[in-house]
Amino acid sequence: xxxxxxxxxxxxxxxxxxxxxxxAFLADEIADQRYPAHLTSWSSxxxxxxxxxxxxxxxxxxxxxxxxxxxxxxxxxxxxxxEMLAAGAPSFAHWIAxxxxxxxxxxxxxxxxxxxxLPRICRGECFFGIGMSEPNSGSDxxxxxxxxxxxxxxxHINGSKIWTSNAHHAHYLIVLARTGEAGxxxxxxxxxxxxxxAQPGVDIRPIYNLAGAHEFNEVFFDDFLVPDDMMVGEAxxxxxxxxxxxxxxxxxxxxxxxxxxxxxxxxxxVGTEPDARQAVEIGRLVTHLIxxxxxxxxxxxLLDRGESPNLEAALVKDVGTNFxxxxxxxxxxxxxxxxxxDREGDIFAQAAAQIILxxxxxxxxxxxxxxxxxxxxxxxxxx
Amino acid sequence: xxxxxxxxxxxxxxxxDQASRLFxxxxxxxxxxxxxxxxxxxxxxxxxxxxxxxxxLVEEQYGGIGxxxxxxxxxxxxxxxxxxxxxxxxxxIAHALWAKAAGGTLNGPASIAPANxxxxxxxxxxxxGYRLAGGIRSVPWGSQAENIVVFAxxxxxxxxxxxxxxxxxxxxxxxxxxxxxxxxxxxxxxIIPGDRVRPAPPGLDQGLMRIGALARxxxxxxxxxxxxxxxxxxxxxxxxFGRPIAKFQAIQQMLAEAAGHLAASEAAxxxxxxxxxxxxxxxxxxxxxxxxxxxxxxxxxxxxQVHGAMGFTQEHPLHFATRRLWSWRDEFGGEAxxxxxxxxxxxxxxxxxxxxxxxxxx
Numbered sequence: 001x002x003x004x005x006x007x008x009x010x011x012x013x014x015x016x017x018x019x020x021x022x023x024a025f026l027a028d029e030i031a032d033q034r035y036p037a038h039l040t041s042w043s044s045x046x047x048x049x050x051x052x053x054x055x056x057x058x059x060x061x062x063x064x065x066x067x068x069x070x071x072x073x074x075x076x077x078x079x080x081x082x083e084m085l086a087a088g089a090p091s092f093a094h095w096i097a098x099x100x101x102x103x104x105x106x107x108x109x110x111x112x113x114x115x116x117x118l119p120r121i122c123r124g125e126c127f128f129g130i131g132m133s134e135p136n137s138g139s140d141x142x143x144x145x146x147x148x149x150x151x152x153x154x155x156h157i158n159g160s161k162i163w164t165s166n167a168h169h170a171h172y173l174i175v176l177a178r179t180g181e182a183g184x185x186x187x188x189x190x191x192x193x194x195x196x197x198a199q200p201g202v203d204i205r206p207i208y209n210l211a212g213a214h215e216f217n218e219v220f221f222d223d224f225l226v227p228d229d230m231m232v233g234e235a236x237x238x239x240x241x242x243x244x245x246x247x248x249x250x251x252x253x254x255x256x257x258x259x260x261x262x263x264x265x266x267x268x269x270v271g272t273e274p275d276a277r278q279a280v281e282i283g284r285l286v287t288h289l290i291x292x293x294x295x296x297x298x299x300x301x302l303l304d305r306g307e308s309p310n311l312e313a314a315l316v317k318d319v320g321t322n323f324x325x326x327x328x329x330x331x332x333x334x335x336x337x338x339x340x341x342d343r344e345g346d347i348f349a350q351a352a353a354q355i356i357l358x359x360x361x362x363x364x365x366x367x368x369x370x371x372x373x374x375x376x377x378x379x380x381x382x383x
Numbered sequence: 384x385x386x387x388x389x390x391x392x393x394x395x396x397x398x399x400d401q402a403s404r405l406f407x408x409x410x411x412x413x414x415x416x417x418x419x420x421x422x423x424x425x426x427x428x429x430x431x432x433x434x435x436x437x438x439x440l441v442e443e444q445y446g447g448i449g450x451x452x453x454x455x456x457x458x459x460x461x462x463x464x465x466x467x468x469x470x471x472x473x474x475x476i477a478h479a480l481w482a483k484a485a486g487g488t489l490n491g492p493a494s495i496a497p498a499n500x501x502x503x504x505x506x507x508x509x510x511x512g513y514r515l516a517g518g519i520r521s522v523p524w525g526s527q528a529e530n531i532v533v534f535a536x537x538x539x540x541x542x543x544x545x546x547x548x549x550x551x552x553x554x555x556x557x558x559x560x561x562x563x564x565x566x567x568x569x570x571x572x573x574i575i576p577g578d579r580v581r582p583a584p585p586g587l588d589q590g591l592m593r594i595g596a597l598a599r600x601x602x603x604x605x606x607x608x609x610x611x612x613x614x615x616x617x618x619x620x621x622x623x624f625g626r627p628i629a630k631f632q633a634i635q636q637m638l639a640e641a642a643g644h645l646a647a648s649e650a651a652x653x654x655x656x657x658x659x660x661x662x663x664x665x666x667x668x669x670x671x672x673x674x675x676x677x678x679x680x681x682x683x684x685x686x687x688q689v690h691g692a693m694g695f696t697q698e699h700p701l702h703f704a705t706r707r708l709w710s711w712r713d714e715f716g717g718e719a720x721x722x723x724x725x726x727x728x729x730x731x732x733x734x735x736x737x738x739x740x741x742x743x744x745x
Contacts, residue, residue: 006646006649006650006653007653010657019742079742082742083742086738086742260738263734263737264734264735264737264738265734266734267729267730267733267734267737268733268734268735270730271730272730272731272733273730274726274727274730276723278726278730279722279723279726279727279730280719280722280723280726281722281726282725282726282729282730283669283673283721283722283723283724283725283726283727283729284673284677284718284722284725284726286670286725286726286729286737286741287651287669287670287671287673287674287677287721287722287725288647288674289741290650290651290654290667290670290674290741291646291647291648291650291651291654291670291674292647292650293650293654293741293742294650294651294653294654295646295647295650298650312646315642315643315646318639318640318643319643319644319646319647322643370632370636372639373635373636373639373640374632374635374636374639376639376642376643377635377636377638377639380611380615380638380639380642381615381619382615382618382619382629382630382634382635382638383629383630383635
């Protein structure tokens, strides 16, 4: 059996000082009541918060200074990201750009794309969405049918994307499209493009989720033009790029801290003298959290070293999102609560409601639990 | 600094490679089976002693290897992986504790006590040395150990380590689910001469439970890895419906879950080892034992399910790992007890104090 690599590193001094800076920044945000921490998370959109985070230097931290970054390590970014999550910071406006679109452009984008886009991401002014899933291409990403065809003026995109979070707020989508034959592996002929949503030929329609929120969308492209230098990497290299990108998407602390605020409220509600059952159940959740922090941190270090820890990332997401699904279930067993979104003044009931209504997405978004376990099994030599 | 870290990593790698080879050669299914029926053979223990491994944690000035506890975790995991049927882990800890407390080395297999939350040993001075009271139960390998390092508390609040001779009379000798001997002793009235009693070194919160629990957590990581390897191999070989059962998604999903439990347990152990010298060492050791203990049950269940009836036989070696998992998860405190320790610590600090505690990876 392959050994998955999880060598938990220590945070270097640079990461610790960024951690302290982020903690102070977030304490001010909360003290000034700039966002309701018990109701918000990384998947809450707040353009104002992202601008403030950008101004404070917390976006694109690892990128070159020439493109607006600060050339810090992935471990420093890890520390800051974890602080944001723990504080329930409404980071979704910049989250995708910072986590995966920006790094993708940095690694494979044209010089113009880097110069135009990255500094704006760093300032917290430029938001991205991910154009991977399609109506008939969900877990089976290789079944993508959106087509990009080469014309004299650039690439013309036709097709549709679905479950596109943020599309209605985003300035750009990175669109995965078919540019050639799939081949026997089914992974050939796919290419990623940066689609500027201010251009004509794109129609964005809302899909409301069961919590009543408008987070994701269906996006239609009709002869939508993408200039040559907004193609990401080589034509046909899309699959490898997406695979690597998913390691960033799956391994971060956002895969186990989405409902950290509910855990805080649970501990606060239980109080300083828990009964044995409360202590055992809360203790158990915390032991899981300690493991996940270590696993995620070690993947951050592997990414720093330029490795592709796809399997380790899948493990973080599988273990992490299962933990996230458990938090509300444990919380309501320990403290009697009737969850309600609009029971003003009852922070615990509101936090529980918010999480219960959103929890189904935890083990779906970014790759379902079952797909991830299939990947892990392949890594174990079972497939 | 960097050179020093690299060289201590190198030493760890060398020790672990040596241990792997030694265990692979020595620990056969036949030996494992015989050690459950009769005392573990002295000749094999002599080979382990010759390797120097029992002195892994003892400082170099006392003739040991001087590994840190963090580095020794890997060796404990290897001992778990190979299901070493000797008190190697207990001996490593006992030797290190006694060297630290008394500045000398011990010989022979040794153990530590108390090994559960309920036993208490008290100690008071008397004309011939020290008088003990209380009892120790389920001392791992107690009846085959030459010495047991016992944590004892005086009425004054001072803590002591007592080097209890293993030849004293054990009231009960039993075994755990893997046939590893466990022994009880009534200590009330036993007089120990002064040269076998030392003030306990600082940092022994919860007596020896913390260090014993963390060692068992590492051992469980090793035994879980072994059980999963057995299952992966078996799933690739066993054919049903015209193909290896590894090709069935139901099998793949179960084993992926097991891999997640293993990775999570290992991460918790690594963190606990890294926190050994911080004020939160008890908290993180508790978390490691609880997390690995919870994982052990699930991993054993999954690996048996994959093996079908074959894994339920004596003939297949899976049970050497899984029976240990079922015992080790309850030794030095079960997961619920350690979860409670973690939970009470967290609640006492309040919800907002949790994050600074968890995020201080420094």
